[in-house]
Amino acid sequence: MLISTFISKPDTVSAIMLRVLLALLPGIALYVWYYGPAILVSITLASITALATEAAMLRLRNRPLKPFLGDNSALVTAWLLALSIPPLAPWWLVVVGTAFAISVAKHLYGGLGNNPFNPSMIGYAVLIISFPSHMTHWLSPHGLGQTELGFADQLAFIFGGHLPSGIKLDAVTLATPLDTLKTQLQLDRPLKEILGMPIYGALAGKGSEVVALGYILGGVYLLFKRIITWHVPAAFLGTLFVTAGIFHLVDQAHYVAPLFHLTAGAAMLGAFFILTDPISGPTTPMGKLIFAAGAGFLTYVIRVFGGFPDGVAFATLLMNICVPLIDAHTQPPVFGKKDRGAK
Amino acid sequence: MRTLYQFHGGVHPPTNKTQSTRTPIAPAPLPGKLVIPFHQHVGNMARPLVKAGDRVLKGQLIGMPEDGVSSAVHASTSGTISSIGMEVVAHASGLPDLCAILIPDGKEEWVTHTGMDYRAAASADVRLALRLAGVVGLGGAVFPSDQKLRSGKHKIKSLVLNGAECEPYITCDDMLMRERATEIIRGAEIMRFMLDAEEVLIGIEDNKPEAIAAMRQAAAASDDKMEVIVVPTIYPSGGAKQLMRILTGIEVATGVRSTEKGLQCFNVATALGIYRALRFGEPMLSRIVTVTGNVRNAQNFEVLIGTPVNELVALADPLPDTNLYIMGGPMMGVPLPSAQVSVVKATNCIIAASDKLFPPPPPALPCIRCTRCADVCPADLQPQELFWFAQSKNFGKAQEYSLFDCIECGACNYVCPSHIPLVQYYRFAKSEIRALEHEQTAADLARERYEFRQSRIERDKQERAEKLAQKEMAARQPAATPEAAPDNSAQSHIQAAAERAREQAATARPKNIDALTPQQQAEIAEIEARRAKAREMAHPDAGRPKE
Structure with missing residues (x-):
């Protein structure tokens, strides 16, 4: 008889994942406010693709559909990936990325609980390497573009690739604030002048900085619900801040202030939703600190010195590789052996 | 404060x-009858002192503690021993154990007993x-x-x-x-x-x-x-x-x-x-036993050791949908193999269980490494790692991660959102490790015996050769002093061989056993005893292939 305790807390994987989805809602709402409803289309597309791929893979692997389709983990992967892809991306981009994330990054490694890498970030990495041009056309925030697309026009472009006559893609999209900063700095424009460009707001990108605040709100909810601990967000954001701060102090003309890095790109999404993925992250408190600090440092390095517009995805994946090593070396001492140190 | x-x-x-x-x-x-196991304690089973048909008094010693860690067993009331044999007992293994069945005579006639002055005695x-x-x-x-x-x-x-x-x-x-x-x-x-x-x-x-x-x-x-x-x-x-x-x-x-x-x-x-x-x-x-759970009148009873559980729970009026009895609490308790088993010294509580009271957990999902288990572990372990190692039968790693520090309290089980029966995995891993160590000990012993035999054969051969040589010498030199040192040399050979064997025995100790508390050692001994018994019982069907 496989019983050890007869009572259990009424908590389930499905409920935990659902709370993560809930925590994303403030960020998504602000996203819609600033960029229009196109992101909802990508999220829906990604969700449908994720569930369909999950079902197909479970079938192929002879696993029961019901418990796994209902665990909501595929939806978390789908939403995080959709939020990392430009909302105006063609439909197949979302589908390819999500299908790859679920089938290869998750199920080929053994499905729920067994993937060594964050599936959404694998999906993102595949897309940015394979379709770089599609991944850089981000919608310009409300009130910034030369013109704005209605929802019908957005749908027509996502599914048909057609823009209304007379409107070019460049007229409705922009590079990300991080990307713009990098290219403009390479053109030797002074930092002050760059930050004066209309796409920049009070902290980082206009619009996106507010969406980042939405993610913080969701992150606080997750902390409060004890789904994540403080270790990862604190170490990640702290390291990113300190690293950016050091460069900024040394050379203020070329290195942007640290708060910019915290609110630009996927930093907040990464701090509270991506790096906190329990499956691909370390389990010990000390391990979480090391893992997140490494990711914070790498994010900065990739953003500032690397070739990609943002560094969170690759930093996450690189640190995912280190997780078994980190866990093995950060085992806390057990009961009664604390005074003698670990092991 | x-x-x-x-x-x-x-x-x-x-x-x-x-x-x-x-x-x-x-x-x-x-009760109508008492089923009194001879092994209710940690350590060696008590040796039965009575046989079927004996009349016993309340408090009479019927099981004598045997060597080292052991304890006595008594007749809980006066009556007649109707039989001594293997009965299913209140133990997680569900295996039968040696019990005395006592039919009470209702007189509650005590054996003579007196107290002692513990301050005056040694x-x-x-x-x-x-x-x-x-x-x-x-x-x-x-x-x-x-x-x-x-x-x-x-x-x-x-x-x-x-x-x-x-x-x-x-x-x-x-x-x-x-x-x-x-x-x-x-x-x-x-x-x-x-x-x-x-x-x-x-x-x-x-x-x-x-x-x-x-x-x-x-x-x-x-x-x-x-x-x-x-x-x-x-x-x-x-x-x-x-x-x-x-x-x-x-x-x-x-x-x-x-x-x-x-x-x-x-x-x-x-x-x-x-x-x-x-x-x-x-x-x-x-002892006092709580009878609770799916019953109308949950209450504590003072219960004679050996009282069958079904007679005890009847006093609390169990509800008709009761389908299981648990000995202990819902966190660490063990499901009883049957309601016929008797109350033993370890029985602190009997919970009548039903699917409504304790709904069966949903099917276990894979571990998502959320570490809620590590957060609640009172032994500061990393249960998610131990689960991983136990599941993959990587027992060496499990021990390295302090598997034996687990107290099996079930806190990890209680919080696991994947509803993995974690403690069950730890128990499995522990018993596997103990079995492996037992095998290792047996193999070491066999090797020692073999080596000792080899050295003895060698020694005999040498002695014979020496004797032969001496005889020849004696035949050649009849004047030489008789009986020189052959005996001594034989003695020293024996001693040397015995010493070698002792040395080997000392160095070939199985690992991981030296740090065990007496409780654990006794527990191991108990498990081995049960295992031996199980093997014995399986013996009649020796023709059948092993599991």
Whole structure:
């Protein structure tokens, strides 16, 4: 008889994942406010693709559909990936990325609980390497573009690739604030002048900085619900801040202030939703600190010195590789052996 | 106010204790028959002293403790032994064990018994008296108490009396403390005297105000330094190590005896047992059992050891949808193999269970490494890692990650959102490791024997050759002194061989066994005994292929 305790807390994987989805809602709402409803289309597309791929893979692997389709983990992967892809991306981009994330990054490694890498970030990495041009056309925030697309026009472009006559893609999209900063700095424009460009707001990108605040709100909810601990967000954001701060102090003309890095790109999404993925992250408190600090440092390095517009995805994946090593070396001492140190 | 310490983790399951504390402890009536196992304690099985047809008196010794860690077994009432044989007993294994079946005559006729003055007697005599009275720990571990009452080479500072009773549903210690506090304190005085402890700390969870008040009153009347300490309600505060930590801040690591840290811990009911055994010469014939769960009248009963569970639970009026009986609480309890098994010294609680009371958990999902288990583990383990290693049968790694420090409290199970029966995996891994070690020991022994035999053959050969040579010499030189040194050389050969064997025996000790506490060693011995028995029982079908 496989019983050890007869009572259990009424908590389930499905409920935990659902709370993560809930925590994303403030960020998504602000996203819609600033960029229009196109992101909802990508999220829906990604969700449908994720569930369909999950079902197909479970079938192929002879696993029961019901418990796994209902665990909501595929939806978390789908939403995080959709939020990392430009909302105006063609439909197949979302589908390819999500299908790859679920089938290869998750199920080929053994499905729920067994993937060594964050599936959404694998999906993102595949897309940015394979379709770089599609991944850089981000919608310009409300009130910034030369013109704005209605929802019908957005749908027509996502599914048909057609823009209304007379409107070019460049007229409705922009590079990300991080990307713009990098290219403009390479053109030797002074930092002050760059930050004066209309796409920049009070902290980082206009619009996106507010969406980042939405993610913080969701992150606080997750902390409060004890789904994540403080270790990862604190170490990640702290390291990113300190690293950016050091460069900024040394050379203020070329290195942007640290708060910019915290609110630009996927930093907040990464701090509270991506790096906190329990499956691909370390389990010990000390391990979480090391893992997140490494990711914070790498994010900065990739953003500032690397070739990609943002560094969170690759930093996450690189640190995912280190997780078994980190866990093995950060085992806390057990009961009664604390005074003698670990092991 | 005394500073209390915390242990890591812990959980707050619904306590469900009020159901069974509404009425006082009631004596359970004499059952139709008593099934008394000879092995109710940790250590060696007691040797049966009676045979079928014998008439026995209440309190008569029917099982003699055998070597080392062991304890006595008694007739719980007067009557006739109808048979001695293998019966299913209240144990997680579900395997049968040797039991005496006693048909009561209803006279409750006592064997002559007298108390002793524990202050005047030698400590060894007092301990022998406890051993022969079958006094074992009633908190669940059933470790023979005499073994724990040596003052030994370590100075005992605090004697900890465990009245925490943290498991949900169980209230036997609560009720005992409410009703028999003075006797418990008398028992504590005896233990304090025998251990020469400086103080007695009595830990009780704050959800038992009546018990706390009663114990405080009784403790105040004692001449000894005693303190009733109210501890927060958190499971598993009643684990001996956890309670010692809460009360003193000291953590007793696995493989370390608490006495080395100046502590010794007993359950409150054990204190009462010790008192009755020494004051009145009464062996452990009964204990308090909580009968609760899916019953109409949850209550505590004073139950004779050997009372069949079905007769006991009938007193509490179980509801018709009851489909399982659990011995112990819902966190660490074991499902009973049948309602026919009898109450033993370890039976603190019987929970009538139904699918409504304890709904079967949903199918287990894979571990998502959320570490809720690590957050609640009172042994500071990483249960998710242990699960991973146990599941993949990577037992070496599991041991490296301190598998044997797991106290199987079930807190990890309780919080797991994937509903993985974690403790079950740990038990499996532990028993596999013990079996492997047992095999290793057996193999080492066989190798030693073989090597010894080889050296003996070699020695015989040499001796023969020497004798032959001497004969030849003697034949050639008849004048030489007779009987020189051949005997000596043979003797030295034997000695050398024996020494080699001893040396090998000393170096070829199995690993990981030296750090075990006597409890654990006894547990291993017990498991091996059961295994041997199981093998014996399987013997008639030896033709069948092994599992």
